[in-house]
Amino acid sequence: MEVTLQVGCAGEANASLAEALDWETSGKLRPLLDALAPLLQDLEPSRTSYGAEFCEHLLPSPEALRAVREACARPFTLLTPYVGDSGLAMLRALFPVLRAGDEVIFSDWGVLNVLHREFPELVPVQGRLLNKSLRDPRVMGLYAEAGPGPTLTVLQGSNLDNRAYTAMLRRFGVKRAEIDGLPQGNDLATASMELTACLPYGFISTARVCQAAGLGYRKGEKFQPAAPCKQECQTFLLEHAYTNSPFENRDQKFWLKGNSYFYFHTPEIVKALLRAAREGALARLHLQTRLPMLANGLAA
Amino acid sequence: MKILAPIREIDELEMLHAAGAEELFCGFVPKDWMDRYQGAVWLNRRSTKGSSLETLGDMRALADAAHAKGLPIFVTFNAPYYTAEQTDLVMELAQRLSEECGVDAFIVSDVNLMLRLSEARLHAGTHVSSVAATLNLEAIRFLLNFGPSRVILPRSVTLAEIASIKKGVGNSCEIEVFMLNDGCAFEEGFCATTHHHSVGAFCTSLSGMQTDFEWHGRYFSVRRHAWLRRNLEDYREWVWYLNGNGCGATAKGLPYGPCGLCAVPDLLKSGVDSLKIVGREASPLKKLASVKMVADIVHRARHGVPKPVVIERAISLRKAPEHCHSGYMCYYKVDA
Numbered sequence: 175m176e177v178t179l180q181v182g183c184a185g186e187a188n189a190s191l192a193e194a195l196d197w198e199t200s201g202k203l204r205p206l207l208d209a210l211a212p213l214l215q216d217l218e219p220s221r222t223s224y225g226a227e228f229c230e231h232l233l234p235s236p237e238a239l240r241a242v243r244e245a246c247a248r249p250f251t252l253l254t255p256y257v258g259d260s261g262l263a264m265l266r267a268l269f270p271v272l273r274a275g276d277e278v279i280f281s282d283w284g285v286l287n288v289l290h291r292e293f294p295e296l297v298p299v300q301g302r303l304l305n306k307s308l309r310d311p312r313v314m315g316l317y318a319e320a321g322p323g324p325t326l327t328v329l330q331g332s333n334l335d336n337r338a339y340t341a342m343l344r345r346f347g348v349k350r351a352e353i354d355g356l357p358q359g360n361d362l363a364t365a366s367m368e369l370t371a372c373l374p375y376g377f378i379s380t381a382r383v384c385q386a387a388g389l390g391y392r393k394g395e396k397f398q399p400a401a402p403c404k405q406e407c408q409t410f411l412l413e414h415a416y417t418n419s420p421f422e423n424r425d426q427k428f429w430l431k432g433n434s435y436f437y438f439h440t441p442e443i444v445k446a447l448l449r450a451a452r453e454g455a456l457a458r459l460h461l462q463t464r465l466p467m468l469a470n471g472l473a474a
Numbered sequence: 475m476k477i478l479a480p481i482r483e484i485d486e487l488e489m490l491h492a493a494g495a496e497e498l499f500c501g502f503v504p505k506d507w508m509d510r511y512q513g514a515v516w517l518n519r520r521s522t523k524g525s526s527l528e529t530l531g532d533m534r535a536l537a538d539a540a541h542a543k544g545l546p547i548f549v550t551f552n553a554p555y556y557t558a559e560q561t562d563l564v565m566e567l568a569q570r571l572s573e574e575c576g577v578d579a580f581i582v583s584d585v586n587l588m589l590r591l592s593e594a595r596l597h598a599g600t601h602v603s604s605v606a607a608t609l610n611l612e613a614i615r616f617l618l619n620f621g622p623s624r625v626i627l628p629r630s631v632t633l634a635e636i637a638s639i640k641k642g643v644g645n646s647c648e649i650e651v652f653m654l655n656d657g658c659a660f661e662e663g664f665c666a667t668t669h670h671h672s673v674g675a676f677c678t679s680l681s682g683m684q685t686d687f688e689w690h691g692r693y694f695s696v697r698r699h700a701w702l703r704r705n706l707e708d709y710r711e712w713v714w715y716l717n718g719n720g721c722g723a724t725a726k727g728l729p730y731g732p733c734g735l736c737a738v739p740d741l742l743k744s745g746v747d748s749l750k751i752v753g754r755e756a757s758p759l760k761k762l763a764s765v766k767m768v769a770d771i772v773h774r775a776r777h778g779v780p781k782p783v784v785i786e787r788a789i790s791l792r793k794a795p796e797h798c799h800s801g802y803m804c805y806y807k808v809d810a
Binding site (some may be wrong): 199200201202256257258259261262281282283284285286287288303306307308309310312313314317324325327328329331332333335336337338339342364377378379380381382383385388389393394395396397398399400408409410411412413414415416417418419420428435 | 510511512514515554555556557558559560561584585586589590593606607608609610611612613614615616617629630631632635638639659660661664665666667668670672673676677679680682683684685686687688689690691701702705706708709712799800801802807
């Protein structure tokens with residue numbers, strides 16, 4: 175089983191899982207991670223990932239990427255987000271830093287187009303933002319409890335179920351896709367592509383308008399799409415408790431970091447993903463032991 | 475630059491046309507779909523009940539009547555994805571809506587469906603939905619592989635980006651942008667939640683949840699905590715505006731909520747092809763008022779009325795200057 179570990183700087187480029195499980199400093203998230211640690215302890219990273227899936231303002235500089243790439247002794251994956259034209263220009267400056275055969279996770283069709291046309295030596299991987307499936311943790315688990323039927327079949331599937339679609343992706347050099355562990359369960363049998371599951375954080379939603387960036391603006395100027403920021407997202411975590419649920423899950427938690435909301439995989443979801451990996455339905459696991467909203471600094 | 479209006483049934487056609495609608499879009503959800511998926515899995519981005527046409531006969535009648543007035547009609551197939559089974563169902567529907575009803579285009583967000591439609595070579599064209607999250611010129615170039623005649627840019631694309639994209643695409647496809655009603659706090663194409671009535675939209679549901687900040691900066695203080703709380707309250711206020719100012723229509727039935735009227739002169743100058751009025755499920759009165767409002771501003775812009783005068787007129791039409799001046803009700807930030 176292949177395992178990718180996301181790192182945040184050159185000093186972490188070859189970290190073991192035991193080291194990575196110590197990185198989380200949040201008092202809210204740490205206990206959740208500690209509870210999962212026994213399930214993950216036998217995994218050992220064989221690949222390193224670095225970058226940003228959810229925000230172009232968190233992309234590393236070419237210098238920071240070069241430092242991580244040079245320090246990294248393992249196969250390497252660069253994470254990239256959805257982007258405006260300015261973000262795409264930033265990525266065009268990052269791709270030449272990579273080596274032939276390095277993977278690039280794309281979350282935007284424009285990024286795939288650029289990779290295919292201008293950087294054919296890099297290996298594109300479809301990111302989880304483009305793996306379309308509903309992940310709404312407020313309610314999706316209830317559909318699983320309701321039992322099998324056409325609705326659950328759709329909710330456990332995704333756009334990767336369509337062979338015409340995966341054949342099109344292959345024409346663009348895409349042979350692998352990343353997915354989330356779904357609250358309603360994943361039907362991996364129908365996906366016609368090599369799959370990597372991200373854990374333990376699933377994304378709920380993300381935006382070009384960033385709540386955290388609003389801290390840097392006067393009231394009437396806040397919440398503009400793609401507004402410049404000072405990475406205020408790195409200064410706080412906002413935890414939501416689903417206290418207004420019409421169901422019994424009023425203790426459920428969601429977390430906002432910057433422009434994106436996440437849910438934490440339950441032990442049941444993680445066990446299902448590990449089982450799928452052992453049985454070969456998943457080719458790889460992508461471990462992100464901190465919320466995948468890292469500032470990607472130079473520091474060792 | 476055309477005015478694209480939502481329509482729910484043929485009875486709304488006459489008034490929308492008279493008010494200035496130049497294109498129409500609607501949803502279509504047959505009973506078979508509702509029976510199979512029981513309201514939990516939507517065929518398009520609106521609830522299966524009350525916002526779409528339901529029979530091919532009604533669709534054909536609407537398309538014929540619209541065409542008689544010179545208006546094209548587009549149908550939304552803009553769910554974020556369809557599984558293999560669903561894709562076959564949607565393709566069968568598309569075939570009939572195109573060849574039997576004369577629908578002019580399908581509004582599509584799932585790249586797989588775009589691919590299948592391009593291979594099927596139907597009379598109806600394809601418009602890329604905003605749910606496809608087409609945020610840059612290269613993304614449009616990629617999607618042109620599947621033959622769309624139009625791309626609808628998401629609400630989060632700024633005026634400067636729209637101008638740059640329109641210049642870049644030239645005549646290879648049309649560009650449509652949002653003009654009135656309904657916002658989205660998140661990037662619509664990257665929001666993996668449901669708007670099912672049992673839980674409501676995630677963005678609005680968040681405002682009712684208990685929250686707790688955890689500070690990761692150098693030091694935390696009562697003042698910093700208040701600063702974070704204020705920002706969260708501002709964000710919730712912004713979401714309130716996106717959600718139609720909490721209700722979607724004033725007491726008199728006029729449209730409330732997100733608006734791009736002040737940007738019409740800039741959008742016209744950029745060469746944008748179509749302005750979308752959102753709200754298939756809205757009341758006929760709100761639809762009518764929305765089209766009238768947009769037509770009034772577009773007419774002035776087309777006739778060269780200076781931008782500051784157009785903006786002044788737009789604000790007066792909304793009849794709520796305090797909301798216009800909040801800065802939270804605008805799709806686009808306009809330099810006056």
